[in-house]
Amino acid sequence: MRTHQLVLSWIEDQLSAGRLAVGGRLPAERTLAEQLKVSRTSVREAIRILEAMGVLRAGVGSGPDAGTVVISDPTSALGSALRLHVATQHLPVADIVETRVLLESWAAAKAPQDAPELDDAAVLLAAMDAPEGLPARDFLALDVRFHLALANAAGNTVVSAMMGSLREAIQGYAAGLTANLPDWETTASRLRAEHHAILAAVRSGEGGRAAELVAAHIEGFYEEAGLGSAKAG
Ligand SMILES: [Zn+2]
Numbered sequence: 001m002r003t004h005q006l007v008l009s010w011i012e013d014q015l016s017a018g019r020l021a022v023g024g025r026l027p028a029e030r031t032l033a034e035q036l037k038v039s040r041t042s043v044r045e046a047i048r049i050l051e052a053m054g055v056l057r058a059g060v061g062s063g064p065d066a067g068t069v070v071i072s073d074p075t076s077a078l079g080s081a082l083r084l085h086v087a088t089q090h091l092p093v094a095d096i097v098e099t100r101v102l103l104e105s106w107a108a109a110k111a112p113q114d115a116p117e118l119d120d121a122a123v124l125l126a127a128m129d130a131p132e133g134l135p136a137r138d139f140l141a142l143d144v145r146f147h148l149a150l151a152n153a154a155g156n157t158v159v160s161a162m163m164g165s166l167r168e169a170i171q172g173y174a175a176g177l178t179a180n181l182p183d184w185e186t187t188a189s190r191l192r193a194e195h196h197a198i199l200a201a202v203r204s205g206e207g208g209r210a211a212e213l214v215a216a217h218i219e220g221f222y223e224e225a226g227l228g229s230a231k232a233g
Contacts, residue, residue, distance in 0.1 A: 003038040007046035010036055015055075015070070026056065026068040053077045078165030083172065093173045096166065097222050103159055103166075104151055104218065105211035108198065111153035113205045121149040125195050136178045139188055144171045146195055150214070153202070177225035187224060191217070 001009075014020040026032065026047070033040045047068055050056040054077030059067040085091045111118070124146040128139060144167055151163040181187050194217040201210035 003042040004045040004049070006036055006038055007032070007043050008049065011046065011050065011056075020070055022070050022072045024070045025059075026070070028067065074161050075164035075167075078161070079168050082165055083168045091169065093176075093222075093227070096169055096173060097218060100147075100166065100170065100218050101215045103163055104147060105215045107151040107154035107156070107159055107163075108202055108210035108214045109207040110156070111150065111202050111207070111210075112155070113203055115153035115155065117149045117153035118199065118202060121146050121153070121199055124149060125192070125199065128192055128195070133185065133188070136184050136188070137175060139191075140171055140174045140178070143174070143191065143195075150198070150202070174221070177222070177227070180225040180227075187221070191221065194220075 011020065011026070020026070027035065029040050029043050029047075033043045036043075047056055047058055051058050054073035054075075055070065057069050057071045059069065082091060124142050128134065128142045128146070134142070147170070148160075148163055148167060152160045154160075178184055178187075194213065198210055198213045198217060201207075201213055
């Protein structure tokens with residue numbers, strides 16, 4: 001085992017055993033290096049890896065706030081990992097589209113009618129209805145936030161984290177696809193109408209219908225951009 005891996009597995013053991021928890025602090029670099037009989041470089045390397053994974057925030061300076069703190073930020077770490085893998089073409093857009101349909105139609109079916117996140121969703125739709133029309137880029141940024149609010153409304157933290165991690169990948173492929181659309185304004189007004197229909201279905205307790213509408217909405221945009229339905233042919 002490489003020495004930084006010793007440090008990684010020590011930290012993982014501490015977390016699993018509950019000896020370290022979110023908000024807790026890692027021992028000082030020198031202390032940890034002595035305790036585990038590894039170099040300070042190895043300790044730093046392990047901390048950098050866990051920082052990138054959204055598990056630690058490395059301390060700066062000195063005083064009571066110094067030191068490396070345990071955090072829990074799965075979404076940003078997963079998000080940047082997924083974005084990079086989409087960029088390297090290892091995560092095909094078709095698979096992201098299918099995953100969205102899977103997660104979002106489940107969430108739309110499960111979201112309680114009075115979930116507070118639905119109010120956030122409504123505010124986002126109002127912003128997208130701006131009479132002067134929004135540039136595609138701004139529209140799509142609000143669009144993805146609407147979908148995240150809808151997913152959050154289902155109240156499943158794992159689904160929310162997965163959707164949050166897909167955020168940048170979704171925004172990236174959507175922006176790429178707008179270049180293929182015959183007429184952005186026409187598409188935008190259709191998307192707006194679909195969003196309102198999805199939210200109305202959730203609000204009125206028609207979960208099954210909301211699930212169908214959101215699936216058709218996601219696949220429709222993808223197909224309109226000339227990419228065919230996600231694997232369905
Ligand atoms: Zn949408």
